[in-house]
Structure formats: structure tokens, C-alpha cells
Amino acid sequence: MKLQNPVSNSFPESENVANMSASSTLKAAQKAAQLREQGFKVIDLTVGEPDFPTPKFITDLAIEGLQKGLTKYTASAGMKTFQESIVEFYAAQFGAKFSTSEVAAACGGKQALFNACCTILNPGDDVLIPKPYWVTFPEIVNFCRANSVFIDTEETDFQLTAEQVRNAITDKTKLLIVNSPNNPTGRIIPADEMRKIIEVCVENNVYVLTDECYLFFAYPPSEVFTSAVLPPELRKFVCVAGSFSKTYAMTGWRIGYTIANEEWTRAMVKLQSHSATHPTSFVQYACAQALQQREKSMEAVGEMLAEYDKRRQWLIPALGEITGIRCANPEGAFYAFLDVRQLLGDKFKTSADVAEHLLNEAQVVVTDGAGFGAEGFLRFSYATSMENLQTAIEKMKSLFGSKNDGNSSAAA
Numbered sequence: 447m448k449l450q451n452p453v454s455n456s457f458p459e460s461e462n463v464a465n466m467s468a469s470s471t472l473k474a475a476q477k478a479a480q481l482r483e484q485g486f487k488v489i490d491l492t493v494g495e496p497d498f499p500t501p502k503f504i505t506d507l508a509i510e511g512l513q514k515g516l517t518k519y520t521a522s523a524g525m526k527t528f529q530e531s532i533v534e535f536y537a538a539q540f541g542a543k544f545s546t547s548e549v550a551a552a553c554g555g556k557q558a559l560f561n562a563c564c565t566i567l568n569p570g571d572d573v574l575i576p577k578p579y580w581v582t583f584p585e586i587v588n589f590c591r592a593n594s595v596f597i598d599t600e601e602t603d604f605q606l607t608a609e610q611v612r613n614a615i616t617d618k619t620k621l622l623i624v625n626s627p628n629n630p631t632g633r634i635i636p637a638d639e640m641r642k643i644i645e646v647c648v649e650n651n652v653y654v655l656t657d658e659c660y661l662f663f664a665y666p667p668s669e670v671f672t673s674a675v676l677p678p679e680l681r682k683f684v685c686v687a688g689s690f691s692k693t694y695a696m697t698g699w700r701i702g703y704t705i706a707n708e709e710w711t712r713a714m715v716k717l718q719s720h721s722a723t724h725p726t727s728f729v730q731y732a733c734a735q736a737l738q739q740r741e742k743s744m745e746a747v748g749e750m751l752a753e754y755d756k757r758r759q760w761l762i763p764a765l766g767e768i769t770g771i772r773c774a775n776p777e778g779a780f781y782a783f784l785d786v787r788q789l790l791g792d793k794f795k796t797s798a799d800v801a802e803h804l805l806n807e808a809q810v811v812v813t814d815g816a817g818f819g820a821e822g823f824l825r826f827s828y829a830t831s832m833e834n835l836q837t838a839i840e841k842m843k844s845l846f847g848s849k850n851d852g853n854s855s856a857a858a
């Protein structure tokens with residue numbers, strides 16, 4: 447008799463999963479955890495989540511949801527009240543007009559992105575992804591057996607332009623994935639350029655997935671922009687992937703949503719009905735109620751933004767004082783993206799070597815840019831205390847030297 451599963455030391459992982467690489471951001475976080483277990487005091491600058499607690503009024507609302515008995519299945523697209531709250535919130539906050547049939551709840555921004563890609567991509571389709579990119583984008587594209595086509599944005603200081611998109615589109619292009627405010631660069635695509643980018647895509651029948659997970663984290667004078675406000679003829683080609691994770695410091699609650707045309711939404715809901723089904727019922731309730739208390743929600747977000755901004759205003763000039771490091775001011779999100787190419791030479795061949803040196807010599811853990819398609823760069827998260835940031839900078843100055851000491855030849 448033929449054995450169905452021959453005894454083997456290696457698990458017969460599917461090709462789809464075998465082709466995925468483990469998240470480089472998670473790998474760095476794991477390294478930090480290992481060092482901590484060994485008793486080292488580690489400064490972890492890899493974290494992609496707010497260091498604030500979820501606002502208490504939201505936690506209270508979740509408890510209220512539980513007490514109301516909202517512990518059963520909901521519709522796969524989410525509770526009606528959840529969909530309505532998204533519609534009303536976007537109308538009041540941004541002047542956007544769309545209907546509940548264009549909204550679907552998802553288990554975080556990540557699932558929103560997965561749902562969007564899996565329902566539009568076929569094997570062999572080309573997907574435009576501006577570089578540097580969030581690590582998950584090419585992995586989802588791979589999973590769909592589509593091809594990632596990267597658009598290099600370094601010559602425009604990591605700012606994606608409509609011209610770059612126009613030049614990259616071919617007959618095979620099906621989708622563009624944009625993320626603004628951007629992880630890892632902190633860049634924000636201005637509203638008029640975003641509109642032009644989407645116009646170029648629509649002219650060419652290319653769909654656009656906008657990852658708006660950091661939507662509310664824009665530092666003045668930069669402004670928040672959501673593609674949900676675009677007119678119907680443009681929005682028809684757009685799927686907005688939204689998330690509560692960063693906005694309300696709710697990363698563990700796993701809730702996000704999509705805003706897309708009815709057909710795309712129906713397809714995503716169909717897919718979701720066979721996977722996660724829907725995000726947790728009382729979490730949907732809490733989020734819906736929180737959005738209805740718009741002023742309170744925005745006040746909570748404003749407090750977090752002010753704190754990130756304080757850190758940013760201290761951190762970026764401080765980084766600029768370290769020999770061999772350049773860092774542009776992030777316009778949004780909570781990451782500093784460091785150009786360390788001046789440090790590369792005999793001692794450090796790659797930015798990963800610089801990250802490793804920081805880890806071994808200073809117990810400062812950062813994320814290598816190579817995972818974001820940006821070799822020569824490092825990503826620092828400032829979703830951590832000022833004290834941690836100050837210690838990290840002191841340690842880096844003693845490792846690499848300070849421009850103020852006149853030590854400008856640390857290239858090694």
C-alpha cells in the first residue's frame with residue numbers, strides 16, 4: 447500500500463508558505479527577547495506598536511459589549527453598527543461619502559490587505575510596490591502567485607510620484623499598493639499627488655490598495671489624507687485598508703476594515719466568511735461606539751500624536767549628530783529611517799552588520815532596512831520612552847562618534 451504521508455523529518459510545507467520569508471521586523475524583535483532572557487538590559491527600537499495603553503473609554507466599551515452579551519457570531523462583513531460607524535465617522539471627519547455596503551470589518555489592517563489582494567490578484571499579475579516597502583506587501587503578493595514590481599523612490603527622497611507610477615505601468619499591471627504615512631520611511635504622499643497617482647492608475651485600469659494604517663499620525667504641517675474622500679469614479683478602483691491598531695493603541699485587539707466598491711467588498715466578505723469569519727464581536731462593538739464618540743477618540747489620538755512628535759523633535763536632530771548617520775525628518779508614523787551608508791566599508795559591509803554591531807556592543811536593537819528593500823538603511827521606532835531613546839543615542843555616539851567632536855571619519 448502506498449503511504450499517503452511518508453515518514454520524513456521535514457514537514458511538507460505548501461509551496462505558497464515555503465515561498466514566504468519570515469518577517470524581518472519580527473526576527474529583530476525575537477533577537478531582543480533572547481538577549482533580555484540572557485539578562486541584558488536591551489533597548490528595543492524595533493517595535494511597530496504604540497507604547498501607550500488602549501484608551502480606557504475603549505476598554506470600558508469592550509466590557510460593556512461583553513456585558514450586553516455580544517459574544518456570538520456577527521455577519522462576515524461585520525456588525526451593521528460597525529459599518530455605519532465607519533461611514534459616519536469618515537463623513538464627519540473627512541467629508542467622505544460611501545455606503546455601508548462598501549465597508550467590511552477585518553481582523554486588523556493585515557487581514558484587510560490580505561483580503562484585498564487575494565480577491566483581485568491572479569497568478570502572473572504584476573503588482574507595483576514603491577520601495578522601501580512594508581515587509582508584508584511582497585509576501586502577500588507572492589502568496590497570490592503574482593509578481594511584485596518595485597518602484598525605486600530614492601531619487602525623489604522616498605516620495606512616490608504619479609510620474610514614477612506612470613512609467614512603471616505595463617499591460618500586466620493589475621494593482622498598486624501604497625502606504626502613506628509610510629512604514630518605514632515616515633513619508634506622506636501629499637493629497638494632490640495621491641490623487642494624481644490614482645488618476646494615472648484609473649486611466650490604465652490599474653487598481654489601488656491604500657494602506658492607511660498610520661492615517662492619523664501626520665505631524666503638522668503634513669496633513670492626514672484618506673483616499674476614501676475621492677470621487678466615486680476614482681474610488682471605484684481603490685480599496686482603503688484601515689486599522690484600529692496604531693490609531694487607538696489596539697494592536698492586540700485585531701481589528702481593521704476595508705472601504706472598497708461593492709463588488710470588491712462582496713468578494714472580500716466571501717473570502718473572509720471561509721477564513722476568520724469576522725473580528726471579535728464585542729471588539730467591533732467597542733470600536734463602533736468609540737467612532738461615534740468622535741471627539742473623545744480624536745482627543746486620545748491627539749495626545750499620542752503630541753507625544754510622538756515630542757520624541758521626533760528630539761530624536762531626529764540627535765541622530766543627525768552621530769558620525770556617519772543621516773536621517774530625514776519623518777512626516778508621519780513613528781519611525782526614523784536612517785541612512786547609514788557612510789558607515790559602510792571594511793568593518794561594516796552591510797546595514798545588517800551595523801545593526802548587529804549595535805546589538806552586540808550597545809544592546810540597542812533596530813531593524814535592518816534590507817527587509818524593506820532598502821539596504822544601507824536602518825529603521826528606528828520611536829514608539830518607546832524618551833529615556834530609551836536618550837540612552838540609545840548616547841550609546842551610539844560612543845560607538846560611532848559625534849559630529850560635534852569633530853570626529854567625522856568614522857567610515858570603517
Ligand SMILES: Cc1ncc(COP(=O)(O)O)c(C=O)c1O
Pocket residue numbers: 494553554555556557580625629657659688689690691692697701702
Ligand atoms: C504599514 C503597515 N500596514 C499594516 C500593518 C498591520 O497592522 P494591523 O494588522 O495590526 O492592523 C502594519 C503593522 O505594523 C504596518 O506597519
